[in-house]
Amino acid sequence: MEPFIVSARKYRPQTFKDVVGQESITNTLTNAIENNHLAQALLFCGPRGVGKTTCARILAKKINEDGTQRPDEDFAFNIFELDAASNNSVDDIRSLIDQVRIPPQVGKYKVYIIDEVHMLSQSAFNAFLKTLEEPPKHAIFILATTEKHKIIPTILSRCQIFDFKRITVKDAANYLKYIAENQGIEADEDALHIIAQKADGAMRDALSIFDRVVSFSGKILTRKAVTENLNVLDYDTYFSATDLILKHDIPSLLLLLNKTLALGFDGHHFINGLASHFRDLMVCKHQGTIELLEVGETAKQQYLEQSKKTSTSFLLEALEKANDCDLNYKTSKNQRLLVELTLMKLASIDFEGEKKNPESIALANQTTNFIAPASFFKNEDTSQATVRNSELVSRRSELLKQKISEQETTVPASGNEPSVAVAEPIIETMVGSSDPVDTTTVANAKRINIKIPSKRVSGLSISSLKAKKEHQLNKKEEVLDENNLPKTSFTEEEMQRHWYDFVKQIDAKGQKILASNLSTDTPKVLKDQTIWIELPNGTMKKEVEREQFGLLAYLRSKLNNHFIDLKITVNEETAKKFAFTPEEKYEKLREKNPAIDLLRQEFDLDL
Template sequence: MEKFIVSARKYRPQTFDTVVGQSHITTTLKNAIRQQHLAHAFLFCGPRGVGKTTCARILAKTINCENITPEGEACNECHSCTSFNEGSSLNIHELDAASNNSVEDIRTLVEQVRFPPQAGTYKVYIIDEVHMLSSSAFNAFLKTLEEPPPYAIFILATTEKHKILPTILSRCQIFDFKRITPQDTVDHLQEICTKEEVKAEEAALHVIAQKSEGCMRDALSIMDKIVSFTGGVLTYANTLEHLNILDADYFFKLLKCMQEQDLAGSLLLYDDINKKGFEGDMLLNGFAEFIRNLLVCKDNRVASLLEVVSSFKDKYLQAAAETSTSWLISALNILNESEISFRMARNKRLHVELTLIKLTYLNQALELSSEGVAKKKLAEARPLQFKRLQPIEVKAAPVAEAKLTIETPAVKPVVVAPSVVEKKPATAAASKPVETPKGGGKLSQLTKIRQQVIGKQEDAEKDKPIPVTEDKLKEAWTGYTQLLREAKNPASQSFDIARLTVTSEQSFEVSCNNNLEQKFIEGERSKLSEYLQQFFNNKSLLYSILVDDNGEYDIPVERPLNNREQFMQMIEQYPLVKELKDRLRLELDY
């Protein structure tokens, strides 16, 4: 029985031309070999399974080849290439840094570097997964990596460049490998299937390429597994079944049910999907990717981002043309929120069904929202219509018992009373009673205006602020202190001791002896400000509270009277006591 070799090893590239999807790196390396501009240290970084270690081995074999082709490729015929292909070359050393990451391993490697190659030109050291080295191992490797012997070349490979020390990065020539495109993967798989005489549908190979996510090693492993499962035939159906992937036909049917608002059809499709063993999160994720592909098809400029089976492209384009962009964006938003909250849901099936219900009636919700927005839009511009107002006739009240002052340029003002008018009918102007003209009572309105002016002047006099003076300020301060004392507020003592200084007609300063007194007065700021503003009738009254440690002040202290003071108080109240003392010639010991 022939020993089976997996496709990833059997069809591993042996020359730069056979490397898939990394032409930007292989071209650079071939030009460097031809021009003999090889760096002493290379760093190959990129995702898994894209050809980092493969390119490192091809580079090591090519630079030691005895008959390099004009294109910069190895001949695969000389002794060096043959020994390399057989795995017996002494000029190539591979080290797995994941399992040999200590300082001792690196020191052993550094000691080997001192010995020149016995055959060939270069000794190549390939260190795979170099990011797994410890910091001490990196530091032990720095000097050798910076100034190696002329025959030594180091090739470091890693999937996580950010974990490597900057001092290592600065000493290497860095090559970034990219993910292999689905089309390149399909072409390579098709080539292998032809060599292995495997019947494969292109749609099946597309599914494998999408599932591998740009990793050629994964694509080859998946293909080997499906070929073993199906007996050498790769079809679209058995590939979907083996990879446990939902068929895109389900998504097209779901979309049709949702566009027709057929809730029963959507729920029955989900039940069919659930019976086949697909979890709800797989449906949400797959349908979100399907909606994303439809959204991509909306614009020809991004149609290249559509990564689907070529036979389905026309179907995607047709479905995208029949679906509105607003529906696709809203559906993506609903699916994204549902997928995030799926893990937190206790009833997973109900959670997915609620999402399907929202998507089924999404068109109706969008129509309602668009109608609401349309109502909010401004109507056509129209001229403003003003209502014509009718003039109001003012009926003046009759003037009774009013005194009129009539001024003439030649005669002094005469005060005419109604009683005088009755006694002297000879004067025509005075004999008639004073009446307000029908046209609008001009005289009464003039009187009202005069009264309003006089009232405003009186109000202005009342509202005029009182300037801050020492007497007024002391009076107001004493009044507020008395209120505090009546309320038994401990701040009253601080108000008694405080010293006031007038700085302007609208401001003053309060000087305190210490911080404690300042805090007591500061605690009454709001009530004190309101009291003082009312007292001085000035809303813009300002004051500041300062602490003056050096100020001279008198603190009222209650202390008991001494003997002399008691005697003086006694004789002041009872003079006979002093007379008795004098007559008896008494001496008092104070």
């Protein structure tokens, strides 16, 4: 039985062309070698598993090739690797410096690869400075690290820095596909994309995951097998969740969450995946951003189909709610309830779009339908009806506002045109009939279609100002007949009883301050049917004056007297009795109990 070699070692790149996802760096190094423009101190930094050490070995082999060596020559005697994680002392660096002085026996250069260089101690860094700045002509140093910020600036300034980037999901999936074909493994494209996403930009991790999944599923690699082995949620879970949200099916959505939690996933993982799913749907809304979707072709088609069912406003609101749940998850005392509440909110979003302003109907190029009595057509000829219709159009805004306030049921219009219902009092006013509109007249009414122009008119235009002026001239002011208003006499006891009933009502509604102010003094009745209350300060007076209209309306209704008035005064003597400063409070206490002064002197107290 042959020993198994992991894919990360078996398929380690041997040339710069084989390196995945680092084209800019490999091209730079290749050109530097060809043009003899290579620095003697290089720093390779970036995340784990992106090819730093691999590129260092390829570079060490490349600079020693002269065309006469064997194809399998690896120049092992010219390459020295030092693991700074375990060899980080000053003595280790001094030993390295002693070796640097000796020229190579084979090849042109000695290459010293120091991995995890950020682990060197401060004294080791200082011992390395001089040699790094002025190394022998035959020596090249390649430092590799995942944490560049831990390296002292004096080292950084002496090196040529190459920043390795994370390997994209697409590049990693393509390389995994190449390896699967070499090994004769049938792999779904979606399965390889899931492995690449799980690797999080590290090619070595992707190859390790690939080996593990192949050991689990054999020669056929399916998306289901990958999700089961890696314990990740499949795309189908989020597609189903989004479909249930769009259907407002809260019970099924909660059952789906319960099923997911039963598989061993936590709520945080589920809500994060759902937020990423909404992000992918948003990416599919525009043709130019589809390339940001890092999934296989089969999954991409599913995303495109589901994105057509969702609106941009829905996705924005859904992303905001999911992100809020993510931020609050760790601090929540009941984390499952938080996720369930978020899902219920998501399923309650009206994703059909924002509610339009009802008044915008009056400005649209639409037909407004309303019912007019039959007598309107009997008494007027065609020309009179045309004039009257134009007058009705000019008052469409008032008509719609009154319709909204009264919440009338919409009258169905003929055809596909929207309609606006008009209440019976409006019919009477608009038509100009003095007779009341009975149910028979409404039942036998005819329908008028008035075309409303879509052109908007500025509120500051001359025509609008003229129309406003004419409206003010034609407007009839309502004059109240004081002789017909109630003026029933009442006693002080009756007034006080209704007064305190009002106080109880507002106190129950939560208006505690107003209830307290009205209970400060007992109200009295003056000769001219005026109720008088005396308050201790001006602040309370202002509070009562601000809310007096509701009080007067209540008392006038209960006492059947429209001429009741309220008089509020401030008792200056009472106001002066209040102690506002600590000194005044202390003087007040000393007046009541002189012994408090002895207490202060005994314990040497201060105010």
